[in-house]
Amino acid sequence: MSDNPLLKTPLHGLHLSLGARMVPFAGYDMPVQYPAGLMAEHKHTRAAAGLFDVSHMGQIRLVGTEAARALETLIPMDVMGLGLHQQRYGLLLNEQGGIIDDLMFVNRGDDLLLIVNGACKVNDLAHIQAQIGLRCQVIPLHEQALLALQGPKACHALARLMPGVSSLVFMTGNSFTWQGQNLYITRSGYTGEDGFEISVHQAAASPLAQALLAQDDVAPIGLGARNSLRLEAGLCLYGQDIDVHTTPVEAGLNWAIQKIRRTNGDRAGGFPGAEHVLNQLDGRTPVQHRRVGLKALDRVPVREHIELQSMDGQRVGEVTSGLLGPSIDAPIAMAYVDTAQATLGQQLNAIVRGKTVPMAVVAMPFVPNRYHRGPK
Amino acid sequence: MSLKYTVEHEWVRPEGPLACVGITHHAQDALGDVVFVDLPEVGSHFDQGAVAGVVESVKAAADVYMPISGTVTDINEALRDDPSLANTDPLGAGWFFKVEASAPAQIDALMDEAAYAALIGQ
Numbered sequence: 317m318s319d320n321p322l323l324k325t326p327l328h329g330l331h332l333s334l335g336a337r338m339v340p341f342a343g344y345d346m347p348v349q350y351p352a353g354l355m356a357e358h359k360h361t362r363a364a365a366g367l368f369d370v371s372h373m374g375q376i377r378l379v380g381t382e383a384a385r386a387l388e389t390l391i392p393m394d395v396m397g398l399g400l401h402q403q404r405y406g407l408l409l410n411e412q413g414g415i416i417d418d419l420m421f422v423n424r425g426d427d428l429l430l431i432v433n434g435a436c437k438v439n440d441l442a443h444i445q446a447q448i449g450l451r452c453q454v455i456p457l458h459e460q461a462l463l464a465l466q467g468p469k470a471c472h473a474l475a476r477l478m479p480g481v482s483s484l485v486f487m488t489g490n491s492f493t494w495q496g497q498n499l500y501i502t503r504s505g506y507t508g509e510d511g512f513e514i515s516v517h518q519a520a521a522s523p524l525a526q527a528l529l530a531q532d533d534v535a536p537i538g539l540g541a542r543n544s545l546r547l548e549a550g551l552c553l554y555g556q557d558i559d560v561h562t563t564p565v566e567a568g569l570n571w572a573i574q575k576i577r578r579t580n581g582d583r584a585g586g587f588p589g590a591e592h593v594l595n596q597l598d599g600r601t602p603v604q605h606r607r608v609g610l611k612a613l614d615r616v617p618v619r620e621h622i623e624l625q626s627m628d629g630q631r632v633g634e635v636t637s638g639l640l641g642p643s644i645d646a647p648i649a650m651a652y653v654d655t656a657q658a659t660l661g662q663q664l665n666a667i668v669r670g671k672t673v674p675m676a677v678v679a680m681p682f683v684p685n686r687y688h689r690g691p692k
Numbered sequence: 693m694s695l696k697y698t699v700e701h702e703w704v705r706p707e708g709p710l711a712c713v714g715i716t717h718h719a720q721d722a723l724g725d726v727v728f729v730d731l732p733e734v735g736s737h738f739d740q741g742a743v744a745g746v747v748e749s750v751k752a753a754a755d756v757y758m759p760i761s762g763t764v765t766d767i768n769e770a771l772r773d774d775p776s777l778a779n780t781d782p783l784g785a786g787w788f789f790k791v792e793a794s795a796p797a798q799i800d801a802l803m804d805e806a807a808y809a810a811l812i813g814q
Contacts, residue, residue: 348751349724353724353725354724354725354749354750354751355724355725355727355750356725358750540724540750540751543751544750544751615728616728616730617727617728617748617753619753639750639751640727640728640748640750642750669730669746
């Protein structure tokens, strides 16, 4: 990758004009922060609305009557039972049950739209094409940009341009038109806040971003704050908190595997690594380590790769993501620890530059999520 | 007395027999919002170039190197309580520690303002 020039999203020029500090990420030249800075951007998203360029992520269409059935052979999710314009979180698995990537998928009626991680998208596409390319069309949408608008004022801001979006609830989507351009918008995101992800043709991406940024409530937010927001929300970052060496059960993502794909379900198994994953899920195979949330009791940031020890000094795990959470104003982390230590309230020591920092296993999310689930 | 600078982006201000040390405006800008500093213990001795502290923002952690050999005589407790001083006043209230130099000539050999400006491309 290092020999290749960095790719640019359709918003690259806008980022530069906004004074962004750019960094290489997933092969793209991306904004890590704007002049406001990570802390201010993070807090703005929790208080008002933040606009994120996530066009580096991959958008893939699966088309054909067999598409849902075919995708179920790659992920342990209920795809066939997904209603029109309903969205779900999914996990591409390998034959060992390790996670190749995490993704979002939505049933748009005439296709399934998959949103995959930027750093994984080339491999994902090749994998999906090789595995199910004979059963459905696999079409990468290189011409589509992806914007995320997140925060308690996101709905108000987006509804000024497209009033219909306020009727969406969390994890649903629909088609909208803005200035003659077709958009597909889902009420979803990766910050723990209410918000939207907008798939838009590259030609309309910058005008749409500027129409949103023209509103007082909306500020541009870089990848730095995207990371601190998602960690406070307890959401995994692929490549850090989950990867091919972790299974859905070890990662604590059991909730993402619907009953119908589990043991005794109507469509149990039938995905890569099913035997191992279901054995772990059912308790037939012990789970050696599990992902947990940790909060430091001292004000010392505890970062990825830092060793965790039990109170008697045994190594019991390692931090995979960690920082001082700007909204909760305390050091938080995700880590994998031995199952025996992975219980709420468990005290552990992080070894930071040779000193011990006491931490406790806590429930995630660290900051309560505020998704718009609609009237119940 | 004017400031001296290191390639690791610390500044040094001679104050009589002591030298006051902090991180440069350029360093704090690159780090972003500083949320934590780890300062050395008063009385501890460091050789020039040794890691004497740590400064962390939300996104990154950076070592603070001892610009000159010497013994720490004072640390900035106010910075420990409010690490954002390193952003808002890096050359003033955001100082890190003071050192009694064991080889004062090392200070003279550090970069001056013009050399440091050239280093950071300004």
